[in-house]
Amino acid sequence: MLDLPIEGPVATVQVQAHYDNSVGTSDAASQGVVTAALIANRPALRPGELLEFVPGVIVTQHSGDGKANQYFLRGFNLDHGTDFATYVDGMPINMRTHAHGQGYTDLNFLIPELVDRISYKKGAYYADEGDFASAGAARMALANKLKDGTATLTAGEGQYLRGLVANSTPLAGGNLLYALELAHNNGPWQVPESFRKQAGVLRYSAGPKDDQYSVTAMAYKGAWYASSQIPQRAVDSGDLDPYGTLDPTDGGVTSRYSLSFGMNKHSADSQFQASAYAVRSALTLYNNFTYFLDDPVNGDQSRQTERRKMLGFDVSQTWFGKLGERDMSNRIGLQVRHDGIAPLALYSTVRQQILRTITESAVKEGSAGLWLDNTVQWTPWLRTVAGARYDSYRFDVASDIAENSGKVNAHIASPKLAVVLGPWKQTEFFLNAGSGFHSNDARGTTVHLTPKEREPAEPVTPLVRTRGSEVGLRTELVPGLQSSLALWRLRSASELVFSGDAGDTSASRGSKRSGVELNNHYIASNWLLFDLDLAYSRARYTERDEAGDYIPGAVGKVASFGATITELGPWSGAFQMRYFGPRPLIEDNSKRSASSAIAYLRTSYRIGRRWQLSLDVFNLFGRKINDIDYYYDSRLPGEPAEGVGDIHYHPAEPRSYRLTLRTTF
Known part of the structure; x- marks a missing residue:
């Protein structure tokens, strides 16, 4: 993002402090910022739905509220997070070499009321974004200070209960923020989810903004x-x-503890930023997706287990100066991360009891990414951002299958370029291109025998390259309306995917994706805001195969419409509706998912200065739709040994209500 002044008058649209996407603030049409004001006004069924504030992102769930969500963007079924990088206060949330899936992004630990802003980028055009960021990246920043202390109590159907206490107070020249959240939910399921959440935050900050x-x-x-x-x-x-289940003992237990540090020093000619983090997490997950296909006696339930310690830091230095008479800035940064995962295991189980060990490993994975970029304001209407990054990885796997142990080193270089033209009549044009990558599961880089069948297997490419480009514009020509348009392309060298359920990595072909996105934010009045986001993507394999060229699960059409009312007397509220288009479920496109449209509604009434009552309605129109669909073989009792190919789906929750009483102090 440009830190330099732009010459000439530029009219900006302040969208009721909901967005910070004005002309002159971005290096691409698909880059932007959502602030806490909008986050607070919209209802969310789950914390992971915070990512739906990123235009074009779809967030679903297929296996319990405590598990990481499923994400979709730009022609990707991102699974649990691969190819979309997510950060909270500088901490990477994507878990590489994870027990269940590469890039696993579990946001259930978040307390949404503490999120101050979400900065998002799409595409592989940014030097400071590395692993998993080919489709995009979102960086969530927590608040340093709350305007008021708050206590909320929420009750809803399915024995949903949530309590939150949060406040900040001056301490030793700074601010101490604290929050505690307790929640429980059974949902509409015949076997109650009995989801229990306990989350707490303690944050100390000090110093002026600079x-x-x-x-x-x-x-x-x-x-x-x-x-x-x-x-x-x-x-x-x-x-x-x-709303039933075929294995009532599926479920999970997870935990996450972190300590992080962040700092920012800004002067007239330089800026220094740094963050560091230590994370300890654990997950035990029981899944049975094929029922009796592999084991007709005991069933196919498996247990995926991991315990992780993650350490890392991210530092950058910016210098502001001149290239002749032209404003210029140079940035350089270093990102270092180390994951130690042990045990990292897959077991065959029945009713959560271990039958046998499929594989156990201890993994050490380290990486260092060095990046730099240069921004020059060549003329009042021409700005360039040229950058590059170099990433180095080391994988160290100790497996109980001796043939699958080993050490691998990998390196990759990624050039980046952005050209910004304008503004002319409050309109900017963007040209972006760049190379990116995602890492593969460390176990796949050293594998020689498949864990289940013990058949020969070839190691996978450790770092998979992607290449993308984008042409776009952002305009505020119409008073009160902020619009952006982006046409993009992305190629990936491989669709390699680690399957936590099988314990191995399956290689697939290279792919190409392209699409168009149109985003609109309109202030109809000082109390009414409209949003309309439209996206279309096309995804295909680049190498022909008799199976077909369609990429299973690749999202095509996405639409989102929202209306937000702020402080209309004592009233406020929001309506949000999103459309999730049909998707191919197998390569020849003969099996497709249905489309879905779902709406949320919030109505809030302020009682005096300190109290507020809110009603949230989810699936407002009571649509019988699916959150997600898959097509694969499974076997029910009495069916053929080879199983039956079928659509497997997770239904969206029926219409439900949640009532929240909130007070400030």
Whole structure:
């Protein structure tokens, strides 16, 4: 993002402090910032839905509220986070070499009321974004200070209960922020999820905006029984209720504890930023997606387990200066991360009891990314940002399968370029191009035998390159309306995916994706804001195969419409509706998911100065739709040994209500 002044008058649109996307603030049409004002006004069924504030992102769930969500963006089924990088206060949330899936992004530890802003970018055009950021990246910043202390109590259907206390107070020349959240939810499922959440935050910050530091401690524990996807044939026959399950012992337990530090020093000619973090997390997950396909006697339930310690830091230095008479800035940064995961294991289980060990490993994975970029304001209407990054990885795997142990080193260089033209009549034009990558699971880089079948396997490429480009514009030509348009392309060398359920990595072909995005934010009045985001993507494999060229799960059409009312007397509220288009489920496109549209509504009434009552309605129109669909083989009792190919889906929750009483102090 440009830190230099732009010559000439520029009219900006202040969208009721909901967005910080004005002309002159971005290096691409698909880059922007959402602030706490909008986050506070919209209802969310789960914390992970915070990422739906990023235009074009779809967030779903397929296996229990305590598990990481499923994410979709720009022609990707991102699974639990691969190819979309997420950070909270500088801490990377994507878990590489994870027990369940590469890039696993679990945001359940977040307390949404503490999120101050979400800065998002799409595409591989930014030197300071590395692993997992090819489709995009979102950086969430926590608040240093709350305007008022708050206590909320929420009750809803399915025995949903949530309590939150949060406040900040002056301390030793700075501010101490604290928050505690307790929550429980059974949901609409025949086997209650019994999701229990405990989360706490303690944060100290001090200093003015240009010379500030913070120290943050976060803790989270969650446990649940899973409402996993179910086979369509069992529901059609009447043998299974749409909100039922075939293995009531599926579920999980997770925890996350972190300590992080951040600082920012800014002067007239330089800026220094630094963050450091230490994270300890654990997950035990029980899944049975194929029922009796592999084991007709005991069933196919597996246990995925990991315990992780993650350490890292991110530092950058910016110098502001001149290139002749032209404003210029140079940035350089270093990002270092180390993950130690032990045990990292997959077991065959029945009713959560271990039958046998499929594989156990201890993994050490370290990386260092050095990046730099240069920004020059060549003329009042021409700005360039040229950058590059170099990433080095080391994978060290100690497996109980001796042939799968080993050490691997990998390196990759990624050039970046942005050209910004304008503004002319409050309109800017953007040209972006760059190379990026995502890392693969460390176990796949050293594998020689598949964990389950013990058949020969080839190691995968440790770092998979992506290349992308984008042409776009942002305009504020119409008073009160801020619009952006982006046409983009992305190629990936491989669709390699680690399957936590099988314990191995499956290689796939290279791919190409392209699409168009149109985003609009309109202030109809000082109390009414409209949002309309539209996106279309096309995803195909680049190498022909008889199976077909379609990429299973690749999102195509996405639309989102929102209306936000702020302080209309004592009233406020929001309406949000999003459309999730149909997707191919297998390579030849003969099996497709249905489309879905779902709406949320919030109505709030302020009682005096300190009290507020809010009603949230989820799935407002009571649509019987699916959160997510898959097509694969599974076996129910009495079916052929080879199983039956079928659509397996997770239904969206029916219409439900949550009532919140909030007071400030």
